[in-house]
Amino acid sequence: MKHAPFIAVEGPIGAGKTTLATMLASELELPVIREIVEENPYLDKFYQNMDDWSFQLEMFFLCNRYKQLEDTVNQYIDRGKPVISDYHIYKNLIFGERTLKGTKRDKYREIYHVLTDDLPKPDIILYIRANLDTLMARIAKRGRPFEEEISPAYMQQLIEDYDDAMASLAVREPSTVIVTIDGNQVDFVENKEDFAAIAEHLKELMT
Ligand SMILES: Nc1ncnc2c1ncn2[C@@H]1O[C@H](COP(=O)(O)OP(=O)(O)O)[C@@H](O)[C@H]1O
Numbered sequence: 001m002k003h004a005p006f007i008a009v010e011g012p013i014g015a016g017k018t019t020l021a022t023m024l025a026s027e028l029e030l031p032v033i034r035e036i037v038e039e040n041p042y043l044d045k046f047y048q049n050m051d052d053w054s055f056q057l058e059m060f061f062l063c064n065r066y067k068q069l070e071d072t073v074n075q076y077i078d079r080g081k082p083v084i085s086d087y088h089i090y091k092n093l094i095f096g097e098r099t100l101k102g103t104k105r106d107k108y109r110e111i112y113h114v115l116t117d118d119l120p121k122p123d124i125i126l127y128i129r130a131n132l133d134t135l136m137a138r139i140a141k142r143g144r145p146f147e148e149e150i151s152p153a154y155m156q157q158l159i160e161d162y163d164d165a166m167a168s169l170a171v172r173e174p175s176t177v178i179v180t181i182d183g184n185q186v187d188f189v190e191n192k193e194d195f196a197a198i199a200e201h202l203k204e205l206m207t
């Protein structure tokens with residue numbers, strides 16, 4: 001890889017993105033960009049009534065991630081410094097296409113492209129896949145009260161949306177390296193060897 005890479009960890013809710021990005025940042029001495037979650041004023045309302053709150057929620061995530069991406073470009077990418085993030089801005093489109101309907105979905109898609117098309121995208125994506133049982137168990141383990149409302153049906157759709165999105169990214173952006181991690185089998189939290197293998201692979205990709 002000729003330049004300092006921009007790395008993103010992705011996967012459905014509860015896959016372990018923040019956990020893995022934080023562990024890798026510490027191991028490889030990289031700055032880490034984390035999703036803004038707790039300060040989000042709409043998540044609670046959204047999980048209680050998705051149809052009423054999806055546009056506000058998706059716009060909030062999009063504006064926050066746009067600002068974070070601008071800052072990431074200024075602080076790291078333009079200065080040739082590697083950085084790891086616990087999301088790819090493309091997740092806005094994955095969620096928006098699932099939660100929005102009709103003209104709001106069309107408008108949101110347009111705004112997404114206007115804001116992000118000219119910004120740098122990650123060179124490497126670590127995509128954590130996991131099945132419904134694993135994800136539901138991890139969401140419960142994390143214990144955020146507003147996430148108690150998350151239904152298995154919504155999660156199953158997101159699992160499939162993520163698979164489709166990664167397959168489509170691989171075709172549209174062939175220079176992006178996508179490393180798929182089987183989050184059901186590979187346990188980077190409990191198993192030191194599993195984590196070491198991921199860190200080693202990433203180091204190789206970065207050189
Ligand atoms: N491989 C793993 N084994 C066991 N627990 C995990 C694993 N990965 C994540 N967790 C736990 O699952 C929960 C969700 O992880 P988190 O990193 O917040 O996911 P995400 O950022 O993808 O939503 C946390 O409580 C975390 O400690």
Ligand SMILES: Nc1nc2c(ncn2[C@H]2C[C@H](O)[C@@H](COP(=O)(O)O)O2)c(=O)[nH]1
Nearest residue numbers: 012013014035037061091092095099147
């Ligand atoms: N509808 C959307 N929900 C989102 C988006 N990004 C995150 N989220 C939700 C999912 C979780 O409840 C919480 C934290 O996300 P993690 O994946 O880090 O667990 O926020 C989004 O763009 N749209």
